Amino acid sequence: MANSDSKYRDACKWLIVVASLVFYAPFGVRNLLVLVGSIVVNAVLAKVRVSQWAAVIINLVALLFFKFNGVFFPIAVSFYTFNQISYQVDLNRGEIKEFKLADYLAYILFFPKLLQGPLMGYGEFTKCIENAIGITGEQHDGNVKKNSCSVDWEMIMRALFLLSMGLFKKVILADTFGQAVNFGYENVAGLGSLEAILVAVFYSFQLYFDFSGYCDMASAVCMMMGFELPMNFNSPYKAVNIIDFWKRWHITLTKFFTKYVYIPLGGNRKGTARLYLNLMIVFLLSGLWHGNGLNFIVWGAMHGVLYVITRAVTGDKAKRQSSILKPFKVLFTFIYVTLAWVFFRAATISDAITLIMRMFIGGHRRINTHLSSCFQLDEIWYVIKVTPIMKLNFAWDICLWLFIIVSVVMIFFMQNAYTIAGKAKIGVRTTIVTAVLLVWCILSFAGVSTFLYMNF
Structure with a gap:
């Protein structure tokens, strides 16, 4: 029964993969080739377990290339590249136990979040997808119990x-x-x-x-x-205030930068001056993520400056x-x-x-x-x-x-x-x-x- 259940889960995930590729394909061959290329490269990196920083650098170089080449910018490349980075880092940290192709592809390609997020962590996504597929993990007479397949019309x-x-x-x-x-x-x-x-x-x-x-x-x-x-x-x-704003706007992007940039830089653990510097770095990187012009840097700096001032006055809690x-x-x-x-x-x-x-x-x-x-x-x-x-x-x-x-x-x-x-x-x-x-x-x-x- 366990083997049958595993096949059921994998079949559902492969269905998600195929449906997501069909969803993305109308954006054009070039966009699709870049997406597939990113997936192939990252699947190889995950399979051979290259170092965390090597995987991150490869993904960032690819992203920056498309950001600054001035010719072609693939649809949603920033979102799925950030998901690739998240997967590679979590895999190297041991938060992901092993590389499974069906799970990895479903995570990267899931079409409702492919174009504009949210930027879900692999663990969070996996729990949600298992619940959606209908596997509760409960045991009944030695068998895995599946949720009812009845339609909830409400x-x-x-x-x-x-x-x-x-x-x-x-x-x-x-x-x-x-x-x-x-x-x-x-x-x-x-x-x-x-x-x-x-x-x-x-x-x-x-x-x-x-x-x-x-x-x-x-x-x-x-x-x-x-x-x-x-x-x-x-x-x-x-x-x-601006702290409260970033707890409400693009919430998962804020969480991504917190986990993969702010905390690795030292967060608030290395003194007040370093804390404010780390915050400014995060907002400047956020500006670069949104666009490659100087105006995006100014936008990031404006948010960073007010965020630092607000943090200094109110602390880390938005009242x-x-x-x-x-x-x-x-x-x-x-x-x-x-x-x-x-x-x-x-x-x-x-x-x-x-x-x-x-x-x-x-x-x-x-x-x-x-x-x-x-x-x-x-x-x-x-x-x-x-x-x-x-x-x-x-x-x-x-x-x-x-x-x-x-x-x-x-x-x-x-x-x-x-x-x-x-x-x-x-x-x-x-x-x-x-x-x-x-x-x-x-x-x-x-x-x-x-x-x-x-x-x-």
């Missing part, structure tokens, strides 16, 4: 509800904000003060909805398969208790993060500085109609045009402000989508909301862009 409905919210964030919100952001950054020098502020905020919203939308959809797909992804995005713009100052702390953190995102998005540091300067010297004038028109989705704009609202002076900007209001409510005042889906009472109302959002998003697919984090 869980399927919750997953569809979560999927619809993730799609809405990406297709309707993130991509609409993206059009306005593109216009703004293509016309930086001509922006008025309000326009410059809005463009900066719009990019913060675009990133938020793009990344959280992906996390919601990935979690929803996994829920349908009985697999639970770790939380990777937890309402980060509600953070009261979240209710207080009269909490809204101001949240607002300050959001403004600072938004200004840092300007350097993240701008093509050059000069463009970033110009945009920030336009916030103060751009003058007061009406919002550019090209900027406002980015938000005039046909399904909303047609309704406005046949109502008396169209006669008002601000009618042209109504859709823009409607998007802002909806986004502010979702970002700062609502629970995250995963929590909402988990607590929602499944019934007629949630079914209607799910259906409406899915249909709306599907009808809007023609203008959908790729996920932003697939470029890192």
Whole structure:
């Protein structure tokens, strides 16, 4: 029976491998060849048990080559390279007992996390995949007991509800904000003060909805398969300071840098000065991971400097208790993060500085109609045009402000989508909301862009 159970597990994992390769293949032959090449090289390194540092260096050299060659950057190469590094280090440390090809391939290729994470550790992934496959490890009359294969329809409905919210964030919100952001950054020098502020905020919203939308959809797909992804995005713009922000934004990337960079550098064990230096190194490396321009270094440095200052003032704990100052702390953190995102998005540091300067010297004038028109989705704009609202002076900007209001409510005042889906009472109302959002998003697919984090 044990042999039969092992074959069952392996068959499920090979099915995951094949499905993940089929999922990735449409991104093109070049992308697929790089992915397969990375897997082959790392499988050989793991099989022969080369030293930890040799394996890490080989992977980093490959990643840096694609980062700086200026010709071709494979889709999601940073994510699966970091997973390769994690696997090699854990194998050398003895946290992984032995190299098993099916387990290794399933870990690297699992399609819900392949493109944008989360960056799961091998041990964490293995436990989750075993639970999803249905092996409990319990003994009953000498045999391994398997979980019931019956379909949990309530869980399927919750997953569809979560999927619809993730799609809405990406297709309707993130991509609409993206059009306005593109216009703004293509016309930086001509922006008025309000326009410059809005463009900066719009990019913060675009990133938020793009990344959280992906996390919601990935979690929803996994829920349908009985697999639970770790939380990777937890309402980060509600953070009261920058430490709190990095406990909420791309949570698994923070854990990766903590385990494989910060702690090996000495962490907080070698004095205060070394602690702050280690933190700055982590944030500068995070900037390099996101892009190879100097503007990404500035972005990392901005986060690192404020993180060090906050750590010096508050210690290593982000205080979240209710207080009269909490809204101001949240607002300050959001403004600072938004200004840092300007350097993240701008093509050059000069463009970033110009945009920030336009916030103060751009003058007061009406919002550019090209900027406002980015938000005039046909399904909303047609309704406005046949109502008396169209006669008002601000009618042209109504859709823009409607998007802002909806986004502010979702970002700062609502629970995250995963929590909402988990607590929602499944019934007629949630079914209607799910259906409406899915249909709306599907009808809007023609203008959908790729996920932003697939470029890192």
